[in-house]
Amino acid sequence: MPGSEIDREQEYVATLYARLDAMREEAAERLAAAGDREAAGVWRAEVARLDAVEQGLCFGRLDLHDGRRVYVGRLGLFRGEGGEPLLVDWRVPVAQAFYTATANAPDGVRRRRRITTRGRTVVALDDELLNPDGAVDDGLVGEAALLAAVTAERTGRMRDIVSTLQSEQDRIVRHESGGVLVVQGGPGTGKTAVALHRVAYLLYTRPLLRTRGVLVVGPSRVFLDYIGQVLPGLGENSVVTTTIADLRPDVEVSRVDPPGTVEFKGAAVMAERLAAAVRSRVRVPDHPVDIEFEQQVLRLGPRECGRALRKARRTGLPHNQARLVFHREIVEVLARRLIAEMEAVVLTETGEAIDGGSPDGRLGEADLRALAAAGVVIDQDDGPRTLSDEIDRTGLRDSLLADTGVRAVLDMLWPPLTPERVVSDLLGERADGWSAADIPLLDEAAALLGAGQATFGHVVVDEAQELSEMDWRMLMRRCPSRSMTVVGDLAQTGSPAGTASWDRVLRPHVGDRWRLAGLTVNYRTPSEIMAATADLLAVHHPGTPPLRSVRSTGEPPWRIGTSRTGLIATVADLATVHTDGQLGIIAPNDLVEPLAAALSLAVPPDLTGEAVLLTPAQAKGLEFDSVLIADPAGILGAAAQGHNDLYVAMTRATRRLGIVHPGRPPAELAALRELGRPGWP
Numbered sequence: 001m002p003g004s005e006i007d008r009e010q011e012y013v014a015t016l017y018a019r020l021d022a023m024r025e026e027a028a029e030r031l032a033a034a035g036d037r038e039a040a041g042v043w044r045a046e047v048a049r050l051d052a053v054e055q056g057l058c059f060g061r062l063d064l065h066d067g068r069r070v071y072v073g074r075l076g077l078f079r080g081e082g083g084e085p086l087l088v089d090w091r092v093p094v095a096q097a098f099y100t101a102t103a104n105a106p107d108g109v110r111r112r113r114r115i116t117t118r119g120r121t122v123v124a125l126d127d128e129l130l131n132p133d134g135a136v137d138d139g140l141v142g143e144a145a146l147l148a149a150v151t152a153e154r155t156g157r158m159r160d161i162v163s164t165l166q167s168e169q170d171r172i173v174r175h176e177s178g179g180v181l182v183v184q185g186g187p188g189t190g191k192t193a194v195a196l197h198r199v200a201y202l203l204y205t206r207p208l209l210r211t212r213g214v215l216v217v218g219p220s221r222v223f224l225d226y227i228g229q230v231l232p233g234l235g236e237n238s239v240v241t242t243t244i245a246d247l248r249p250d251v252e253v254s255r256v257d258p259p260g261t262v263e264f265k266g267a268a269v270m271a272e273r274l275a276a277a278v279r280s281r282v283r284v285p286d287h288p289v290d291i292e293f294e295q296q297v298l299r300l301g302p303r304e305c306g307r308a309l310r311k312a313r314r315t316g317l318p319h320n321q322a323r324l325v326f327h328r329e330i331v332e333v334l335a336r337r338l339i340a341e342m343e344a345v346v347l348t349e350t351g352e353a354i355d356g357g358s359p360d361g362r363l364g365e366a367d368l369r370a371l372a373a374a375g376v377v378i379d380q381d382d383g384p385r386t387l388s389d390e391i392d393r394t395g396l397r398d399s400l401l402a403d404t405g406v407r408a409v410l411d412m413l414w415p416p417l418t419p420e421r422v423v424s425d426l427l428g429e430r431a432d433g434w435s436a437a438d439i440p441l442l443d444e445a446a447a448l449l450g451a452g453q454a455t456f457g458h459v460v461v462d463e464a465q466e467l468s469e470m471d472w473r474m475l476m477r478r479c480p481s482r483s484m485t486v487v488g489d490l491a492q493t494g495s496p497a498g499t500a501s502w503d504r505v506l507r508p509h510v511g512d513r514w515r516l517a518g519l520t521v522n523y524r525t526p527s528e529i530m531a532a533t534a535d536l537l538a539v540h541h542p543g544t545p546p547l548r549s550v551r552s553t554g555e556p557p558w559r560i561g562t563s564r565t566g567l568i569a570t571v572a573d574l575a576t577v578h579t580d581g582q583l584g585i586i587a588p589n590d591l592v593e594p595l596a597a598a599l600s601l602a603v604p605p606d607l608t609g610e611a612v613l614l615t616p617a618q619a620k621g622l623e624f625d626s627v628l629i630a631d632p633a634g635i636l637g638a639a640a641q642g643h644n645d646l647y648v649a650m651t652r653a654t655r656r657l658g659i660v661h662p663g664r665p666p667a668e669l670a671a672l673r674e675l676g677r678p679g680w681p
C-alpha cells in the first residue's frame with residue numbers, strides 16, 4: 001500500500017476525529033448547562049457514548065460500483081447539522097456489505113478496505129477487490145485483520161469484534177426474529193460476542209427497547225466482569241447484566257446442593273408442586289366455625305366459605321391478592337348476619353330500642369356493644385325504624401375486618417404466605433440458607449403469591465444450556481414479549497439440571513416461535529487443540545460435527561503424568577515457568593484450595609492476574625492465552641456431565657494447552673503427546 005494512500009486516509013480519519021471532538025464539546029457544554037436531572041442524564045449518556053467510540057472510530061471503507069464511497073465506523077457522523085454523511089454507523093443497512101460482501105456475492109461493492117488505527121493514527125490499510133474471477137471463498141471476511149484480532153494477547157477482558165465480525169455472525173446480529181433466536185455453536189465460535197453485538201444492533205434499530213430495557217444473563221459474576229466492557233465499548237451503557245441467582249438479589253445463596261438435588265429442584269414439575277402447595281393452604285372447613293365478635297357468636301358455614309373461595313379463585317388473582325377477595329366475601333357474610341339480627345331490634349320514637357328477641361323488649365348488653373361497634377347513632381326520626389336502618393355498613397365491615405378474633409379465623413382459612421415459607425415447607429428443609437437451585441423456586445412462589453417483577457423488552461441468555469426448566473420459567477416471567485436471544489452449546493452442558501434439547505426447554509413457553517441459527521467456525525481455539533478434543537467428543541457426543549478452527553499454531557497440546565502426591569508441585573512448577581501471556585489453571589473443585597495455597601492465587605478468581613485459577617464451571621465462557629488442566633480424571637469423575645466440563649476446560653486456550661494427570665491419563669486424552677519432563681515446550 002503506497003504511503004500516500006495511508007496519508008490520504010489519515011487526513012480523512014483526522015476529519016472524523018475533529019467532528020467527534022466538536023460533538024463532544026457540545027455535549028459537555030449542554031451537560032454543564034442542563035437545568036434538571038433528566039436533561040443532565042441525557043447529556044451524560046451522550047458524553048459517555050462519544051467517549052466510548054474513541055478507539056477504532058473508523059475501521060472500514062466500501063467503494064461501491066455506483067461510485068459512492070462509504071466509511072464505516074462505530075457511530076454515524078455528519079458534516080454539520082443535516083450535512084453529508086462522513087461516517088456511517090456499522091448498524092445501518094448500507095454498512096452490512098462490509099461484513100457480508102464476498103467476491104461471489106459482492107452486493108454492489110467493488111473494494112472493501114479495512115483501516116487499522118492506533119490511537120488516532122492510521123497504521124495499516126488492507127484492501128480486498130471483490131472480483132469474482134478466480135476468487136476463493138472460504139467464508140472469512142478480512143482475514144488479515146481477523147487473524148490479528150484472534151491472535152492478540154488476552155487481557156482478561158473481552159473486546160468487541162465490530163471491525164472483524166464475520167458474515168455468519170453478522171446474519172445473527174441483524175436477524176429480524178420476533179420471538180426467540182437460539183444461537184447454537186461450539187466453543188469459541190463467537191456466541192457471546194455475537195449476542196452482545198446483537199444487543200447493540202437491536203437498541204439502535206428499535207429505539208423503544210431503550211425504555212423497555214434489555215437484560216443480559218450470564219453464568220457467573222466473573223463472566224459478567226469478563227464481558228463488562230463490550231457493550232460500553234459499543235456505546236451502550238443502559239443494559240442490565242445479571243446472573244440467574246442475582247435475579248433475586250434479596251436471597252443470599254449460602255449452600256451448595258448435591259447434583260441429584262439440583263436436578264430435582266430444577267425440573268418443571270416443581271412449578272406444579274409449588275402451585276399445589278399454595279392452593280392447599282386455603283381450607284374450607286367441613287363443619288361450621290364460630291367467630292366471636294363483640295361478645296356475639298357468629299356462625300360461618302362450610303357452604304358460605306366454599307362460595308367465597310370459589311369467588312376468590314374465579315378472579316384468577318395470585319394467592320395473596322385473592323386472599324383479600326376471600327376475606328371481603330366472608331366479612332360480607334358476617335356483616336349480613338349481624339344486620340339480620342339487628343333487624344329484629346325496633347327503635348321507638350324516642351330512639352329506645354326494643355329487642356324483638358328479648359323478653360323485656362329492651363336491648364341487651366351484647367346488643368348495645370354490637371351497636372356501638374357498628375357506629376350506630378340513635379336519633380329522632382319519623383316512624384318506627386330498625387337498628388339496621390341506622391347502621392354504617394361500611395364501618396361495620398371495617399370493624400369486622402379489624403377485629404383480631406375475626407382476622408384469626410380469616411387467616412386460618414386463607415393465610416397470608418411468603419415465598420420462603422412455601423418453599424421451605426415444600427422441600428421439608430430447615431430455613432438455614434438457600435442454594436442456587438432454590439432461587440427459581442422462591443421466584444416461582446413469589447409469582448404465585450403475587451409479587452411483581454421487573455420486566456424487559458429483550459432478554460439475552462448466555463451459556464443457556466446450563467439453565468434448568470425452573471430457571472427458564474423465572475426468565476420468561478421477566479420477558480413477557482418473549483423476545484430473546486439465547487446462546488449456548490449443548491455439548492458444554494455442565495449442570496445436572498441443564499438441557500440437552502433447545503426444543504424441550506423453549507416449547508412450553510413459546511411453542512414453535514423460536515428459530516435456530518448456527519455458528520460453525522472457532523475463532524478462539526487453534527486447530528491443534530480442537531483435534532485433541534476429537535476422542536472426547538467421539539465418546540460422549542458421537543455425531544457432533546468437528547468444528548473448524550480459523551487458525552493453527554503448530555503447537556500441539558501435551559500431557560504429563562505425575563504421582564498423586566506430586567500433582568500440586570508439578571502444576572505449581574509449570575505455572576511458575578509460564579511467561580507467555582495469561583495462564584488459566586482449571587482444576588476440579590477439590591483441588592482449588594490446595595492449588596490456591598501453593599500458588600498464592602485468588603479464590604474466587606481474579607481475571608486480571610497473570611495466572612487465574614478456576615473450576616470448569618467458573619471457566620465457562622472465558623479464555624486465556626494458555627490453559628493448564630490439573631487432574632482431568634478428577635474433572636471427568638466429579639459429575640455426571642464431567643465430560644462436558646473437560647471439553648469446556650480444553651477449549652479455553654487461544655494458544656497452548658497442557659494437561660497434568662496423576663497416574664494414567666483418561667482414555668479420551670491418551671492420544672495426546674506425552675512430555676518426558678515438565679516444562680512448556
Ligand SMILES: Nc1ncnc2c1ncn2[C@@H]1O[C@H](COP(=O)(O)OP(=O)(O)OP(=O)(O)O)[C@@H](O)[C@H]1O
Nearest residue numbers: 149161164165166187188189190191192193523621
Ligand atoms: N469475528 C471475530 N473477530 C475477532 N474475534 C472474534 C470473532 N469472533 C469471535 N472472536 C473471538 O473469539 C473468542 C471467542 O468468542 P466467544 O467467547 O464469543 O465465543 P463463544 O462461542 O461464546 O465461546 P464458548 O462457548 O466457548 O464460551 C473471543 O475472543 C472473541 O473475541
